[in-house]
Amino acid sequence: xxxxxxxxxxxxxxxxxxxxxxxxxxxxxxxxxxxxxxxxxxxxxxxxxxxxxxxxxxxxxxxxxxxxxxxxxxxxxxxxxxxxxxxxxxxxxxxxxxxxxxxxxxxxxxxxxxxxxxxxxxxxxxxxxxxxxxxxxxxxxxxxxxxxxxxxxxxxxxxxxxxxxxxxxxxxxxxxxxxxxxxxxxxxxxxxxxxxxxxxxxxxxxxxxxxxxxxxxxxxxxxxxxxxxxxxxxxxxxxxxxxxxxxxxxxxxxxxxxxxxxxxxxxxxxxxxxxxxxxxxxxxx
Numbered sequence: 150x151x152x153x154x155x156x157x158x159x160x161x162x163x164x165x166x167x168x169x170x171x172x173x174x175x176x177x178x179x180x181x182x183x184x185x186x187x188x189x190x191x192x193x194x195x196x197x198x199x200x201x202x203x204x205x206x207x208x209x210x211x212x213x214x215x216x217x218x219x220x221x222x223x224x225x226x227x228x229x230x231x232x233x234x235x236x237x238x239x240x241x242x243x244x245x246x247x248x249x250x251x252x253x254x255x256x257x258x259x260x261x262x263x264x265x266x267x268x269x270x271x272x273x274x275x276x277x278x279x280x281x282x283x284x285x286x287x288x289x290x291x292x293x294x295x296x297x298x299x300x301x302x303x304x305x306x307x308x309x310x311x312x313x314x315x316x317x318x319x320x321x322x323x324x325x326x327x328x329x330x331x332x333x334x335x336x337x338x339x340x341x342x343x344x345x346x347x348x349x350x351x352x353x354x355x356x357x358x359x360x361x362x363x364x365x366x367x368x369x370x371x372x373x374x375x376x377x378x379x380x381x382x383x384x385x386x387x388x389x390x391x392x393x394x395x396x397x398x399x400x401x402x403x404x405x406x407x408x409x410x411x412x413x414x415x416x417x418x419x420x421x422x423x424x425x426x427x428x429x430x431x432x433x434x
Contacts, residue, residue: 157252157258170249171183173246242267248261296419298420308415319394321393322338324393327391338368344368345368349397352393353393356392
């Protein structure tokens with residue numbers, strides 16, 4: 150049983166048709182965005198909910214237990230704050246989503262009906278459909294340490310201990326030429342060996358993609374020029390003059406930790422753990 154504010158309950162009991170839906174999307178490290186199917190903007194909790202945004206959702210369902218409750222939201226890309234480039238770049242991945250039922254004559258009369266996170270997003274032309282996953286889906290994620298060969302720490306975190314602000318593991322540069330939606334060339338990384346930034350992170354500090362960070366698939370050095378291939382397109386087109394920073398990459402193997410980072414003491418994997426071949430082998434002697 151859900152308790153509703155007195156004003157909203159009174160509006161429901163009266164049969165009045167002054168209700169609307171409001172959706173609030175809070176991406177990580179970005180201001181929250183608000184949308185409503187009402188014909189004028191609404192504002193509450195410090196968020197402006199844009200009108201005529203074209204949002205609609207499937208039926209809201211809630212089940213008892215730990216099953217993940219999902220619903221789907223559809224909309225047209227008509228808001229300058231919610232663009233195809235931002236969706237493609239992953240700016241809204243795992244964003245917090247809140248869905249409200251609101252009396253638009255008195256926005257204080259509202260109820261939060263669902264809180265979840267943004268899941269799979271499908272785009273088609275100027276429209277998109279997004280999955281909103283219930284918070285129970287976080288219970289399906291691995292927690293705690295994993296017993297495996299590879300290190301389970303993130304390069305540069307407190308468990309790893311590597312200082313990624315050091316000039317040994319960090320570099321800045323400018324794009325010489327954009328060679329595709331995921332490929333760029335630069336002449337600013339001559340001091341670093343081939344492959345040094347493979348599996349690292351490239352963050353744009355200038356240009357249309359400023360603030361976006363993308364993992365590096367391949368760092369290749371040939372004849373004084375360096376090419377960087379990214380795992381995914383950053384959103385906007387990469388062009389000459391775009392500034393970026395790079396942090397070194399790590400493949401989570403013990404040899405890399407020892408030889409590249411001189412950090413074996415903080416290695417968080419189990420390189421000497423016996424594998425399946427050892428477990429399945431017959432006893433010797």
